[in-house]
Amino acid sequence: NKTEIRRALQDVDYSQFNHTTESTLPVRAAIVALVRNSDLFGLRQAMRQIEDRFNSRYNYPYIFVNDVPFTDEFKQGVSYLTKAHVEFGTLDHDSWRVPEWIDQERYEQVKRTARYPHGEKDSYRKMCRFQSGYLHRHPLLKDLEYYWRIEPDVEYFCDIDYDPFMFMKQSGFKYGWNIAMPEFMDTIRTLWNTTQQFIREYPEYLAKHNLxxxxxxxxxxxxxxxxxxxxxxxxxxxxxxxxxQAYFDYLDRAGGFFYERWGDAPVHSIAAALFLNASQVHYFDDIGYFHPHVYTCPTGSRQRGRCVCDPDQSIVQNGFCNVRFRNTKHQILYPDSPTAAYT
Ligand code: GDP
Ligand code: MN
Structure with missing residues (x-):
């Protein structure tokens, strides 16, 4: 049973979002990652695929940032893989630290007793706080309209035969995603309460047709x-x-990046679901992708033959959060038509 949303996407003529490298890029955009020097080979693997599937046709620049300076080996190792411009940056003090309002004793206690992945780590929490509140404000990203985040060890399975930046800009999309999952609730025990307090104080920030x-x-x-x-x-x-910005500052003050282990993923996602309209959030169901250890592998006819993944390996498309997103978005965009419970 095809839905209107799915039909709407199938009807898109993606060739209008293709262009040649001879012309200037239609969007000020870059492929961006926070990475460590030790991520060199995992990142090279990810870049190799991004280049082969997409960027060797477009040459969007890369921007890599790190809390310590990149080594020459790292800089050379990634630059070899692309004709595109690659920029390297470090972080300022404010963006990579435990703020002074965090109670150190309480924080140490949390790290000793936390029973969830990365629960003992200080660097992981600084990383999540940075990606939540600071990456988009890094000076190297100042002139960008869009970014595409990558990470070491990710894989891109399908040839991407159009420019997703151009597609998003011309379609009015502000947030694009391809995997939705439930979070380890122990890492975000008070995130939702804090969010609700924020909304009570700043109701004007809620988008009218939010998710x-x-x-x-x-x-x-x-x-x-x-x-x-x-x-x-x-x-x-x-x-x-x-x-x-107000939401991030509010969360940062509440301390949950450290007293718990709030991730940039739930923070970005809650913000997108509350402060954007449903029509501005796009599910890239055509971008086959792997991040250890989850696959998404497109099944749509447009992608047949373009992907090197096995759709039977990928279960997330029909997972709870994915289906719930599609149904919710469908209900908001088409309140009078039946729910989009397609599989
Ligand atoms: P996971 O995806 O949640 O398992 O976390 P990752 O270990 O993949 O980290 C997410 C991203 O942040 C990756 O691009 C890492 O390279 C980067 N990252 C994590 N910790 C640090 C750190 O201490 N310093 C730097 N520079 N990057 C980090
Ligand atoms: Mn990762």
């Missing part, structure tokens, strides 16, 4: 659904907006 329904269960509690932000294509005016 809040996607986030809550029937009792109004957070269901943990979030987009995996290791892949995201974002109109940076969203993260630079007063709503997002």
């Amino acid at each position: 809040k329904e996607w986030l809550v269960d029937s009792s109004g509690n957070y269901n943990g659904c979030h987009f995996w932000s290791n892949f995201e294509i974002v109109d940076l005016s969203f993260y630079r907006s007063p709503a997002y």
Whole structure:
């Protein structure tokens, strides 16, 4: 049973979002990652695929940032793989630290007793805080309209025969994602309460046709659904907006990046679901992708023959958060037509 959303996407003529490298790039955009020197080979693997599937035709620049200076070996190792311009940056003090309002003793106690992945790590929490609140404000990203986030060790399975930046800009999309999952709830115990307090104080930031329904269960509690932000294509005016900035500052003050282990994925996702309209959030169901250890492998006819993944290996398309997103978006865009429970 095809839905209107799916039909609408199938009807898109993607060739209009193709262009040649001879022309100037239609969007000020870059492929961006926070990475460590030790990620060199995982990142090279990811870049090799990004180049082969997409960027060797377009040559969007890369921007890599790190909390310590990149080594010459790293810089050479990644630059070899692309004709595109590659920029390297470090972080300022504010963006990579434990803020002074965090109670050190309480924080140490949390790290000793946390029972979830990366629960003992200081660097992981700084990383999540940085990706939530600072990456989009890094000076190297100042002139960008859009970014595409990549990470070491990710894989891109399908030939991407159009420019997703151009597609998003011309379609008015501000947030693009391809995997949605439930979060480890222990890492975000008070994130939803804090978010609700924020909304009570700043109701003006809620978008009129938002996707809040996607986030809550029937009792109004957070269901943990979030987009995996290791892949995201974002109109940076969203993260630079007063709503997002105020939300990040509020969360940062509340301390949950350290007292818990709030991830940039749920933070970005909750913000997208509350401060954007449903029509501005796009599911890239055509971009086959792997981040350890989850696959998404397109099944649509447009992609047949273009992907090297096995659709039977990928279960996330029909997972709870994915289906709930499609249904919620469908209900908001087409309130009078039946729910989009396609599989
Ligand atoms: P996961 O995807 O949640 O398992 O976390 P990752 O280990 O993949 O980290 C997410 C991203 O942040 C990756 O691009 C890492 O290279 C980067 N990252 C994580 N910790 C650090 C760190 O301490 N320093 C730097 N520079 N990058 C980091
Ligand atoms: Mn990762």
